[in-house]
Amino acid sequence: MLKAVPVCCLLLLIAGCAHSPPAQDLSVIPLASNFGGASFGDDRGEILSDRWWQHFDDPALDQLIGMALDGNFSIAATYARLAESAAVVRERSGERQPSLDLEASVSASKSDGADWQDTWRTGLVAGYELDLWGRLESLESAAQFEFQATEADLQAARISLTADTASTYYELIAQQAIVDLLTKQQDLNRRVAELLRLRVVNGLAPLDDLLRQRRLIEAGEVDIIDARQALFERREQLAVLLGKNQPQLSLPERSVAPSLPETPATGLPAEWLKQRPDLKAAWLRVNAADQQVAAAIARQYPRISLSADLSTTAAAPSDLFQRWLTSLAANLALPLFDGGQLRAQADQQVASRNIAFNQFAQAVLEATADVETALAAERFNQSRLNRLETQVTLARQAAERLRQRYLNGDSAYLDVLSAQIALQDSERALLAANWQQVQDRIGLVRALAGGWESDAAVTPSETIL
Numbered sequence: 001m002l003k004a005v006p007v008c009c010l011l012l013l014i015a016g017c018a019h020s021p022p023a024q025d026l027s028v029i030p031l032a033s034n035f036g037g038a039s040f041g042d043d044r045g046e047i048l049s050d051r052w053w054q055h056f057d058d059p060a061l062d063q064l065i066g067m068a069l070d071g072n073f074s075i076a077a078t079y080a081r082l083a084e085s086a087a088v089v090r091e092r093s094g095e096r097q098p099s100l101d102l103e104a105s106v107s108a109s110k111s112d113g114a115d116w117q118d119t120w121r122t123g124l125v126a127g128y129e130l131d132l133w134g135r136l137e138s139l140e141s142a143a144q145f146e147f148q149a150t151e152a153d154l155q156a157a158r159i160s161l162t163a164d165t166a167s168t169y170y171e172l173i174a175q176q177a178i179v180d181l182l183t184k185q186q187d188l189n190r191r192v193a194e195l196l197r198l199r200v201v202n203g204l205a206p207l208d209d210l211l212r213q214r215r216l217i218e219a220g221e222v223d224i225i226d227a228r229q230a231l232f233e234r235r236e237q238l239a240v241l242l243g244k245n246q247p248q249l250s251l252p253e254r255s256v257a258p259s260l261p262e263t264p265a266t267g268l269p270a271e272w273l274k275q276r277p278d279l280k281a282a283w284l285r286v287n288a289a290d291q292q293v294a295a296a297i298a299r300q301y302p303r304i305s306l307s308a309d310l311s312t313t314a315a316a317p318s319d320l321f322q323r324w325l326t327s328l329a330a331n332l333a334l335p336l337f338d339g340g341q342l343r344a345q346a347d348q349q350v351a352s353r354n355i356a357f358n359q360f361a362q363a364v365l366e367a368t369a370d371v372e373t374a375l376a377a378e379r380f381n382q383s384r385l386n387r388l389e390t391q392v393t394l395a396r397q398a399a400e401r402l403r404q405r406y407l408n409g410d411s412a413y414l415d416v417l418s419a420q421i422a423l424q425d426s427e428r429a430l431l432a433a434n435w436q437q438v439q440d441r442i443g444l445v446r447a448l449a450g451g452w453e454s455d456a457a458v459t460p461s462e463t464i465l
Contacts, residue, residue, distance in 0.1 A: 029361045031273065035266040036372050047265045052159075052449040053166055055441075056258050060251075061166055064242065068165045069158065071243030078150075078157045085143070085150040092140040098128040103311075123311025123325075130305065135298035138291040145288035152281035159277065163446035165241050167439060170257070172234035174435035177255035179227045181431055185424050186220045192420070193217060196413075209413040216417065257434050260441055263378055266371060266448060276447075279367055282360040289353035296346040302334040367447065374444035381437055388430040395423040 048055060053065050069075065104122040111117075131137055193213045199205035239246045266272070273279055309327045335342055399419040405411035 029364050031269050031364065031368065033269065035269060035368075036375050047267075048445060048448055052445045053162055055261065055264065055445055056166070057261075058258050060254075061169060061258075064169055064238070065162050065165050067242045067244075068161055072161055072241060073243055075154075075157055075161060078154045082147075082150050082154055085147040089140070089143045089147050092136075092143040095129075096131060096136045096140060098126055101125045118316070119313060120317050121311060121313045123309060126308040128306045129303060132304060133298035133301045135295050138295035138298065142288045142291035142295065145284045145291060149281040149284035149288065152277040152284060155277035156281060159446060159449050161241065163442055163449075165238070167442050168234060168238045168241060169251075170435065170438045170442070172231065172238055172251070173254055174257070174431075174438075175227060175231040175234050177257075177431060177435070178428070179224065179231060180255050181427060182220060182224045182227055185427070186217065186224065189213065189217045189220055189420075205413065212413065212417055216421070257438055260437060263375070263441075264445060264448060266375070269368065272371075272448065273364065276367060276449075279360070279363055282356070282363045286353065286356045286360050289349070289356040293346065293349040293353050296342075296349040300335060300342045300346065302332055305331045305333075307331065370447040371444070374440060374447055377440040378437070378444065381433060381440055385430070385433050385437070388426065388433050391426045392423070392430050395419065395426045399423045 053061055101124070102122075103125055106121070107119050108116045109119065129136065193210065196205055196210045196213050200207055200210050235246050235249060235251075238251075239249045242249065267275075307329045309325075309329075311325050312321050312323055313325070314322065399416070399422070402411050402416045402419045406413055406416045
């Protein structure tokens, strides 16, 4: 017994040296105390609900997003990755438990001049590794962190899918509105062309004026073709998001933008940082990498495992279980020389942890910029809308006055044509700006929608598929 004392002292000394690396300092990540727009609880905006798309109060959008969450294959793949991660957690947890195997064998032996002699054997073999340095515990913790990160990935994928669905749906409606506007402008262009034709026939206008107007009509037809192609493409994109073919897609007939409520409250950056699932996933992977470092360090220290064997042997199966043999053993494995492989593996895990942390820091900065950019876009776009509304009013007045002057013979047709084109361009720009407001709001709520949780928590022990 005394001979074991030096070995125990050595193991305790090594255990005192085994430790996890220090955690990364979050203070190195520059994070403002407030966002540039509305703050948490600000009276100017509501706090987003868990299902952020309800912010638009659009039943058709609610229905489409429900279809996307049920039918999208990328989300189904993310569920499968979550199931895979849960299985890894269970595997790592099992490694910390004792193992018990049932073994059975039969062999035949023969001596010189003797008959063949059968030997039957069966028994139980148990094994257990003493996790003195926390290697197995660290591996299990790393798997747990990765599972939680994958669960956050699922939440992030849902938010991304719902945002893409809302964005594509409103792009489709906006494209239909563009088709309607271009068609309306074409009707006006044709009426002007008919008026010019009558003037040319009556000798009141040169043929050049009619040719220019017809050229404008042909250009408008090209614009309508392009707009209808874009409309088709948006329908295809939306169908893919819903996990359907376009012929299966049934949409309400509308071309009006939804009315937007006040800009939602953004919350404080420090709180928002904890809620946004993609950032949560990145931070959990930093923690998983820390545990991998601890496991790699512990791998350099001795391993102690215990084993037990309870077996019975006989010359015939009927004679089994009459004689039993029991053995107990303790095994010590101490790495002495491996060419620096274990140390290199530990260094590799440290580097991987540093990569994960810096990726997290970069993700925080980019996500913060997303929120700030979306808030600024709303402010600038409102100013742009005001200016464009004024432009359309002035362009409409100018086009009408020049048309009257042209009919009275006081203005050249080129002035009328130029005013007509300017009016149509301004109308299209105003329509685009109105719909851009919707896209900017989707960008903002996508950046803020970090609090959306799944309907039920998932644990590694559950069957996820």
